[in-house]
Structures are given as structure tokens and as C-alpha cells.
Amino acid sequence: xxxxxxxxxxxxxxxxxxxxxxxxxxxxxxxxxxxxxxxxxxxxxxxxxxxxxxxxxxxxxxxxxxxxxxxxxxxxxxxxxxxxxxxxxxxxxxxxxxxxxxxxxxxxxxxxxxxxxxxxxxxxxxxxxxxxxxxxxxxxxxxxxxxxxxxxxxxxxxxxxxxxxxxxxxxxxxxxxxxxxxxxxxxxxxxxxxxxxxxxxxxxxxxxxxxxxxxxxxxxxxxxxxxxxxxxxxxxxxxxxxxxxxxxxxxxxxxxxxxxxxxxxxxxxxxxxxxxxxxxxxxxxxxxxxxxxxxxxxxxxxxxxxxxxxxxxxxxxxxxxxxxxxxxxxxxxxxxxxxxxxxxxxxxxxxxxxxxxx
Amino acid sequence: xxxxxxxxxxxxxxxxxxxxxxxxxxxxxxxxxxxxxxxxxxxxxxxxxxxxxxxxxxxxxxxxxxxxxxxxxxxxxxxxxxxxxxxxxxxxxxxxxxxxxxxxxxxxxxxxxxxxxxxxxxxxxxxxxxxxxxxxxxxxxxxxxxxxxxxxxxxxxxxxxxxxxxxxxxxxxxxxxxxxxxxxxxxxxxxxxxxxxxxxxxxxxxxxxxxxxxxxxxxxxxxxxxxxxxxxxxxxxxxxxxxxxxxxxxxxxxxxxxxxxxxxxxxxxxxxxxxxxxxxxxxxxxxxxxxxxxxxxxxxxxxxxxxxxxxxxxxxxxxxxxxxxxxxxxxxxxxxxxxxxxxxxxxxxxxxxxxxxx
Numbered sequence: 001x002x003x004x005x006x007x008x009x010x011x012x013x014x015x016x017x018x019x020x021x022x023x024x025x026x027x028x029x030x031x032x033x034x035x036x037x038x039x040x041x042x043x044x045x046x047x048x049x050x051x052x053x054x055x056x057x058x059x060x061x062x063x064x065x066x067x068x069x070x071x072x073x074x075x076x077x078x079x080x081x082x083x084x085x086x087x088x089x090x091x092x093x094x095x096x097x098x099x100x101x102x103x104x105x106x107x108x109x110x111x112x113x114x115x116x117x118x119x120x121x122x123x124x125x126x127x128x129x130x131x132x133x134x135x136x137x138x139x140x141x142x143x144x145x146x147x148x149x150x151x152x153x154x155x156x157x158x159x160x161x162x163x164x165x166x167x168x169x170x171x172x173x174x175x176x177x178x179x180x181x182x183x184x185x186x187x188x189x190x191x192x193x194x195x196x197x198x199x200x201x202x203x204x205x206x207x208x209x210x211x212x213x214x215x216x217x218x219x220x221x222x223x224x225x226x227x228x229x230x231x232x233x234x235x236x237x238x239x240x241x242x243x244x245x246x247x248x249x250x251x252x253x254x255x256x257x258x259x260x261x262x263x264x265x266x267x268x269x270x271x272x273x274x275x276x277x278x279x280x281x282x283x284x285x286x287x288x289x290x291x292x293x294x295x296x297x298x299x300x301x302x303x304x305x306x307x308x309x310x311x312x313x314x315x316x317x318x319x320x321x322x323x324x325x326x327x328x329x330x331x332x333x334x335x336x337x338x339x340x341x342x343x344x345x346x347x348x349x350x351x352x353x354x355x356x357x358x
Numbered sequence: 359x360x361x362x363x364x365x366x367x368x369x370x371x372x373x374x375x376x377x378x379x380x381x382x383x384x385x386x387x388x389x390x391x392x393x394x395x396x397x398x399x400x401x402x403x404x405x406x407x408x409x410x411x412x413x414x415x416x417x418x419x420x421x422x423x424x425x426x427x428x429x430x431x432x433x434x435x436x437x438x439x440x441x442x443x444x445x446x447x448x449x450x451x452x453x454x455x456x457x458x459x460x461x462x463x464x465x466x467x468x469x470x471x472x473x474x475x476x477x478x479x480x481x482x483x484x485x486x487x488x489x490x491x492x493x494x495x496x497x498x499x500x501x502x503x504x505x506x507x508x509x510x511x512x513x514x515x516x517x518x519x520x521x522x523x524x525x526x527x528x529x530x531x532x533x534x535x536x537x538x539x540x541x542x543x544x545x546x547x548x549x550x551x552x553x554x555x556x557x558x559x560x561x562x563x564x565x566x567x568x569x570x571x572x573x574x575x576x577x578x579x580x581x582x583x584x585x586x587x588x589x590x591x592x593x594x595x596x597x598x599x600x601x602x603x604x605x606x607x608x609x610x611x612x613x614x615x616x617x618x619x620x621x622x623x624x625x626x627x628x629x630x631x632x633x634x635x636x637x638x639x640x641x642x643x644x645x646x647x648x649x650x651x652x653x654x655x656x657x658x659x660x661x662x663x664x665x666x667x668x669x670x671x672x673x674x675x676x677x678x679x680x681x682x683x684x685x686x687x688x689x690x691x692x693x694x695x696x697x698x699x700x701x702x703x704x705x706x707x708x709x710x711x712x713x714x715x716x
Contacts, residue, residue: 031508033421033508059417061416066424068430070430070561071564105562152525153386165510186550203465206513206514207462226583
């Protein structure tokens with residue numbers, strides 16, 4: 001809507017759907033894309049009219065700034081389908097607001113909210129057959145923006161391309177997840193871009209994560225770059241620790257992503273009287289709790305991973321396994337979140353967003 | 359060369375040259391590209407045969423990892439032409455080695471040295487008319503590599519594209535340069551990717567640099583993220599301070615780029631008995647030296663910028679102007695470097711690299 005008038009979204013439909021060739025029971029995360037994508041270009045100081053087009057490759061100059069200067073940000077969202085074929089989003093305004101916070105930090109022009117939602121909903125309606133019913137099925141939505149101006153001088157681009165692409169999803173991590181606490185490498189600096197979903201934050205983690213994998217860990221829990229004494233986030237997830245019956249997670253900062261799943265878990269914990277502490281988490285405290293048998297659980301929280309239990313962790317050359325929990329918080333929060341996401345329960349906090357049919 | 363046999367580089371020549379349309383007296387840095395580019399793809403765990411193609415756009419999936427995860431690195435080099443039409447590179451092995459150090463940190467497969475030099479020299483020979491004689495004229499060379507695998511899961515790409523594109527160059531900064539010392543924002547963390555020419559390092563600087571520009575500064579001198587008490591580098595240049603007759607610059611670290619121009623300046627200073635200290639540089643020390651009138655010069659050193667004098671600096675809301683120097687170190691090092699680069703003097707350190715005609 002712009003001034004009360006529905007936005008015109010130019011739609012070019014795909015001549016044929018690829019959906020018949022997709023094995024929805026054996027999806028690899030983020031590997032297959034739906035029939036359409038949303039595209040919007042920033043030219044002459046303005047976001048132009050958005051369009052929906054058949055999913056396909058894009059053409060850029062080899063000197064496009066995204067290739068050289070990583071001026072790019074993204075978001076991750078999910079759509080869910082309930083038993084009545086209604087499609088729901090989960091707290092999409094939170095993702096949209098973070099999209100623009102990330103853009104601002106990367107000197108990318110903010111994207112208009114009306115275009116974002118009109119485009120996204122038009123796209124989801126076109127590709128609604130790709131959203132499968134049933135717990136665990138979802139459509140992963142990837143809005144992103146890249147700097148397209150040709151030129152190898154290190155200054156902000158004058159042109160950008162905004163896109164939304166969508167991928168049918170099941171689990172993010174297919175196997176068990178063990179993590180290692182970072183002792184040498186770092187993800188983010190104070191005063192840096194750690195709080196933004198800046199493209200460069202992710203590529204920078206690949207090498208240390210490869211080293212961690214060689215040691216049997218799937219992910220790194222990043223610590224503060226100054227001292228490596230405090231646990232921060234896991235790069236693709238925020239991280240929660242359960243010591244006794246208490247849940248502990250680090251506060252957001254300019255180094256830590258303000259995760260939508262993270263804040264939803266905190267709200268649910270408060271609702272269900274689970275003691276939750278949002279404060280700096282000492283590595284030493286968690287190691288000691290593990291040694292005393294007081295560390296009951298670690299789990300990650302993120303849109304792609306939802307709630308992901310962590311089976312064990314490593315620190316300073318030692319490995320710790322976590323016990324199976326009968327009354328697992330991870331399972332509890334996951335089922336509570338999914339009940340809301342799949343419209344199986346009351347939406348007390350107004351987190352569900354109905355995608356209107358059109 | 360591979361096992362003594364010259365590498366076959368497949369060359370597709372451009373049907374027509376754009377060179378006639380270029381105003382070589384009024385170049386904007388990094389804005390215009392030569393007729394050809396080098397391309398090499400990494401597929402099936404191997405770098406494939408490189409080729410030289412007409413300069414033009416490339417096509418990628420919108421899910422290509424470079425767009426989402428910033429898995430991309432680059433280098434900057436220059437070619438110079440002497441009065442006898444011989445083309446020279448300046449310490450290209452140092453750039454090549456750093457290219458692979460950057461690649462390693464970003465989990466990108468290292469590029470073979472023989473392919474790099476065979477491809478680069480073939481390209482320079484094809485586009486040698488674009489390299490103009492005369493002090494200040496050069497061809498800026500941009501080797502880079504981007505992650506091309508489609509897929510929105512945060513893990514290293516299985517496919518990559520290596521390219522070299524070239525742009526005729528004069529000065530990088532067209533006007534006077536004033537810098538501000540960072541007090542809040544940061545460029546790099548300990549244990550991060552600051553020492554690599556990772557794409558994301560550059561986009562992350564655009565927003566703080568925009569804020570600095572609003573205050574009248576063209577560049578930021580980054581300080582350590584922990585305390586903001588030590589001066590590190592300027593993002594596109596390493597930075598030197600002259601206090602009295604002493605030259606001071608920060609040591610390289612995992613936060614600071616190991617600049618080729620930087621280390622050449624240090625070597626030249628030693629040769630010409632200019633006292634040079636490579637050690638941490640306190641903000642307070644430079645501010646005090648400025649207040650006492652002992653701070654004679656600040657200059658940046660980098661391939662694109664060569665030696666760039668800094669006219670003034672800002673810190674904690676105060677602005678300082680630097681005096682004009684009769685015996686400027688910046689001018690001295692610039693002329694010494696250019697004499698070597700343009701083959702006007704003996705090449706005592708073996709820094710010149712002749713591009714063979716073929």
C-alpha cells in the first residue's frame with residue numbers, strides 16, 4: 001500500500017513449474033528454489049517499481065561492488081502452512097526492521113516497508129504450492145540486497161538490487177550438533193558489523209568452522225574478541241545455556257545478532273515461568289557447570305535452525321557431552337514455537353502474520 | 359609454466375577496442391576497464407584451464423554464495439610503462455602471496471602461481487595499449503575470486519570464479535585528504551579477517567566513512583577495537599606518522615593488512631637512513647606531537663593510493679592541520695618508488711618485474 005492505494009507489482013509468471021521434480025521428503029537446506037523471485041532495483045537515488053519474475057540467473061559487471069567490497073546484507077524468514085491451507089509468517093516485521101538496520105550499517109539505502117510486504121505476499125501466493133503442510137515443513141525466505149554499481153574504488157555503490165528468493169525447507173542441521181568455544185578466532189569487533197546480517201560476517205567464519213569440523217564440532221560458539229572469556233553467539237544461531245533449571249543467554253550488542261527466535265524464546269520462558277537471565281555468560285562458568293553436572297542443555301535459536309539442541313561442546317582441548325534431558329527446554333520451546341507458527345494454538349503475542357490470498 | 363611447458367591460455371579477442379572512447383587525461387579511479395579479462399573457474403575440486411575473454415558481464419544464480427556470505431577476496435596491483443614501452447609490475451609476487459593468504463582465511467582454494475602469472479602477462483600484453491607512459495599513469499590490476507555455488511546455507515562454496523580485470527589509472531584520491539581517528543567504530547577484531555583483503559572488510563567501512571565525510575574527513579584511521587588507543591591502518595592504505603624526523607608505523611597483525619607499499623617504504627627509509635620505528639602508535643602520542651608542533655607529516659601508503667599525504671586529522675572533536683613540509687617524506691618516498699616503478703633508477707631490491715612480450 002502506498003497512500004492507501006495497493007502497490008502495483010509487475011508479475012511475469014514462469015512458463016512451467018519445477019515443483020514436480022522436487023523430492024520434498026529429502027530436501028537439503030537452501031538448495032532448491034521456487035518458481036519465482038522478487039526483484040527491485042535502486043537507481044537514480046530511488047527504489048524502482050518491484051517485480052516478480054521467473055527464478056533465474058542475474059547478470060552483473062565483474063566490477064560490481066558486491067564482488068569486491070561485500071556491500072550486501074540479507075534476512076532469513078519462514079512461511080508455514082496450517083491445516084486449512086492458510087500461509088503464515090512468523091514476526092516478519094522484526095525481520096524487516098532488522099533488514100533495514102543491517103542496510104544502514106552497510107551504507108545501503110533502506111527498503112520501503114510497503115514494497116517489501118506487497119512483493120513478499122504476492123510472491124508467496126504465486127508459489128504457495130511450494131509450502132507444504134505438516135510440522136517441520138516450511139518455506140525459507142531469503143530477502144537480500146547487493147551493491148551492483150561497476151567500479152573498483154572502495155566507496156558505497158550508487159545502485160543496488162533487492163531480491164527475495166524462496167527455498168522449501170526441512171531441518172537446517174541434518175545430524176547432531178556439537179560446538180567448540182572460540183579461543184583464537186573471532187567473529188566480530190566492538191564497533192563492527194556483528195549485529196548486522198552483513199554478508200562478510202558469514203564468509204569470515206568458514207575457515208575457523210572448517211578447522212572446528214576437523215576436531216568433530218559442527219559449529220563454533222564465538223566469544224568476545226578481546227578476552228575470549230565470554231560466550232556470544234554461534235554465527236547462524238543465538239545460543240542458550242541451561243544450568244540447573246535456569247536459562248542463560250548473552251545480551252545483544254553491536255557484536256551479537258538480535259535474533260527473532262532468541263527473543264521469542266526469552267518471552268516464552270517468561271510466560272512459562274522458566275527463570276531466564278540475559279547477561280554476559282562466562283566460558284569458565286559453563287565449563288564449571290558442566291564439570292559439576294549442572295549444565296543440563298545448550299541449544300541454538302535461529303530462523304533457519306529453529307531450536308537446535310547441542311549434544312556436546314569443546315573447550316581448551318577438552319570435550320564435554322551433555323546428558324539427555326527428559327524435560328528438555330529445547331524440545332519445550334521448539335514445540336511451543338511450532339504450535340504458534342503452524343496455527344495450532346492461541347497467538348498471545350501477535351507473532352503470526354497471515355498471508356492474504358490474492 | 360607447468361613442469362617447464364608454457365601453460366595454454368585460451369584467448370578470445372574482443373572484436374573491437376573501446377580505447378578510442380577513453381579520455382586518459384580525465385580518469386576516475388576504477389571506473390573504466392580494458393578490453394579483456396582473465397577468467398578461471400574452480401569446479402570439481404580443481405581450478406580449470408584459464409582463459410582470456412572480452413571484458414563483459416557475468417551471470418550468476420541469485421543464490422550464489424558471494425551475494426549472501428561475502429566469500430570473496432581481491433588484490434590490487436599496478437603495471438607501469440617505461441620510455442622504451444617496456445611494461446613493469448611492482449613486487450607482484452607479494453600480491454600473489456597475499457592473494458592466497460586472503461583466500462585461505464576465507465576458505466577459498468588457493469590459486470596456482472603459474473596460472474596467475476601466465477594469465478596476467480597474457481592479459482597485459484593484449485591490453486598493453488591501455489598502459490600509458492609518464493609518471494602518474496598506470497594500469498590498475500584487480501585480481502579477485504568469488505564464491506559461485508548456488509545455495510543459501512552458510513558453508514563454503516564448492517565452486518569459485520577467479521578473474522582479473524584492469525583499469526587505467528591516475529590518482530586514487532582526487533582532492534586533499536584529511537583523516538579522523540576512530541573512536542567508536544572498528545574495522546577488525548583480533549582473530550578476525552582484518553589482515554586479509556576480504557570483500558566484507560571494505561563494505562563494513564562505508565557507513566562510518568560516510569559519517570566521517572560529513573565532518574570533513576575523507577578517510578578514517580582505524581584504531582584497535584578494544585581500546586581505540588592505538589592507530590592501525592586507514593582501510594585503503596597503511597598509515598605513517600612523521601614525528602620530528604622519525605617515521606612511525608604500526609606493525610602488521612591479524613587486524614592490519616601487510617601492505618606492499620608499506621613494506622617498501624620501510625625498506626627505503628632504512629636505505630636512506632631515515633629513522634623508522636615499527637611499533638604500536640598511541641593516539642595520545644600523535645595528538646600531543648601535533649600540539650607541540652612535532653608532528654610533521656602523516657601519509658598513507660597503498661597500491662591504489664601510492665603515497666598519499668594527509669593534510670590534517672581529527673580526534674575527539676578537535677581538528678588539526680599539518681604544516682607544509684619543504685623536505686616532505688611523503689614526496690621523497692613517492693619519487694623514490696616511482697623511479698623504481700617506471701624504470702628510471704637501479705632496482706636494488708629486485709622489486710621490478712618485467713612483463714615479457716609474447
